[in-house]
Amino acid sequence: MGLGDKISNEAENLGGKAKEATGNATNNDRLKAEGQTDQVKADAKKVGEDVKDTFKKD
Structure with a gap:
């Protein structure tokens, strides 16, 4: 998950x-x-990005 996505999601939250x-x-x-x-x-959105991150690590 990119830093921009994290910031955007937290701002929305x-x-x-x-x-x-x-x-x-x-x-x-x-x-x-x-x-x-x-x-x-x-x-x-956070869950979706976490799933993407999990698969990118493999």
Whole structure:
């Protein structure tokens, strides 16, 4: 996984956490759900990149 990909995924994850926290604080269910979705996307990308890295090592 390239450093740029790691940074991008972590930024998406942190942005999702911020959206979720803002949604919780303002009782905005849509914003909270968007934040959770962003976090899931970032996690899925990380898993995909980890799998690629595993196969590149062999």
